[in-house]
Amino acid sequence: MTAAHRTVIVEPDSTMAAAIVTACPEGTSVVSRLDSQLTPPAGSSDDGTQVLVIGPSVDLDAALTTAERLRRDDPRAAVILISRRLDTSTLVAALRSGVHEVLSQHSLAELAHSISHAHSTRARVKRADDVPVHRRARVTTVFAAKGGVGKTTVSTSLASSLASRGEKTALLDLDVAFGDVAVTLNLFPARDISDAAIVGDSLDHPTLQSMLTEHASGLTVLAAPHEPGRSELITPESVTRVIELLAASHDHVLIDTPPALDERVLAAIDLSDLILLVATLDVPALKNLRAALDTLTLIGVSADRQRVLLNRADAEVGVSLADVPAALGRPVSAILPSSRDVPGAVNRGEVLVTANPRHPFSVAIARIATDLSQADDNALPTTSTPPIAGAFLRDRLRARPWRRTAATSSVGAP
Ligand SMILES: Nc1ncnc2c1ncn2[C@@H]1O[C@H](COP(=O)(O)OP(=O)(O)O)[C@@H](O)[C@H]1O
Ligand SMILES: [Mg+2]
Numbered sequence: 239m240t241a242a243h244r245t246v247i248v249e250p251d252s253t254m255a256a257a258i259v260t261a262c263p264e265g266t267s268v269v270s271r272l273d274s275q276l277t278p279p280a281g282s283s284d285d286g287t288q289v290l291v292i293g294p295s296v297d298l299d300a301a302l303t304t305a306e307r308l309r310r311d312d313p314r315a316a317v318i319l320i321s322r323r324l325d326t327s328t329l330v331a332a333l334r335s336g337v338h339e340v341l342s343q344h345s346l347a348e349l350a351h352s353i354s355h356a357h358s359t360r361a362r363v364k365r366a367d368d369v370p371v372h373r374r375a376r377v378t379t380v381f382a383a384k385g386g387v388g389k390t391t392v393s394t395s396l397a398s399s400l401a402s403r404g405e406k407t408a409l410l411d412l413d414v415a416f417g418d419v420a421v422t423l424n425l426f427p428a429r430d431i432s433d434a435a436i437v438g439d440s441l442d443h444p445t446l447q448s449m450l451t452e453h454a455s456g457l458t459v460l461a462a463p464h465e466p467g468r469s470e471l472i473t474p475e476s477v478t479r480v481i482e483l484l485a486a487s488h489d490h491v492l493i494d495t496p497p498a499l500d501e502r503v504l505a506a507i508d509l510s511d512l513i514l515l516v517a518t519l520d521v522p523a524l525k526n527l528r529a530a531l532d533t534l535t536l537i538g539v540s541a542d543r544q545r546v547l548l549n550r551a552d553a554e555v556g557v558s559l560a561d562v563p564a565a566l567g568r569p570v571s572a573i574l575p576s577s578r579d580v581p582g583a584v585n586r587g588e589v590l591v592t593a594n595p596r597h598p599f600s601v602a603i604a605r606i607a608t609d610l611s612q613a614d615d616n617a618l619p620t621t622s623t624p625p626i627a628g629a630f631l632r633d634r635l636r637a638r639p640w641r642r643t644a645a646t647s648s649v650g651a652p
Pocket of ligand 2: 389390391413418495
């Protein structure tokens, strides 16, 4: 590690300090008190990153106050807390204070990896005053009322395509229980959207930035939780906060969704310039898509924000492409071919659009990406006020997430 990446341990107990040093990269220094000069003064010419490893003998409140101060004053610095116990209240308090990671004192073997991750994410975070707050991404939600039609394929492919042409792109996985954006992109996220949700109202740009995982295409991903149980932590308010922050620092934000119009998806749709609705050429997918289009219209999402995308449009499954506009009451905006190379690339840990840009699937995705980047990116479209029946339906959807099986009974019964 170069001198530009400083690691400092704060631990008064010399035996414990020695144990921590052994687990740290070479060149790590040790101080015994938190009030030592821990980081170069903000604004100094030292542009490197600093990781403070705060040991278990340091008073927890003092450690959290330091983490909070550094998060506010110095985005180059990250705090890793080593704790005697990993109980939920410590974890939550630590994340709220901006601590990068909490490790048990019995898991020091993981420390080197945590330090290296903390340095690399801090290096990506520019100084807070560099954050381009004026930037306003085009926000696109990819939705379908049915699983397996290609939402994740479309969102990951489109996002990689935009990122690889140099557009600053973020992909948010809102399929919070069974999200597979990370596995599709062969990523191993250290942090996910549930960590961002725990931080609550104080979530800011540097903290969110440290929770993103970078893909080789340049795309940044905020993954779904690794453990489905953590999805409970993700409120619609936290989804709104995350999307607003991502939108302030990217050109494009894409959002992958579960096959349910739940309250998190509604929060995303409220902030979206465009909803890409994916279907395949089979009767259930088209029936569900029709219901989804009607529902979106009822809750006040104007038709000009909805786009129909037919995936696997050349698959011979009995429904003809020509019949689709009449079945949906809507034109089809884009079609994607079916190819076994799509899952084939994923199984090799690649993304087809970047691994083989000339492939017909990649060419079709690139065309949609061009449409998205050339679209007139005015400020957010004003969300039209839903008609009264729509407001009623929206309340019902919020109260009872709309699952595939409930689709027909929810829709049409306002
Ligand atoms: N155009 C396509 N050609 C071939 N296979 C596809 C295509 N689109 C998606 N698939 C495959 O279909 C399966 C489901 O796609 P996925 O994107 O995970 O759907 P969803 O996110 O809607 O559940 C995956 O195995 C994916 O590789
Ligand atoms: Mg999916």
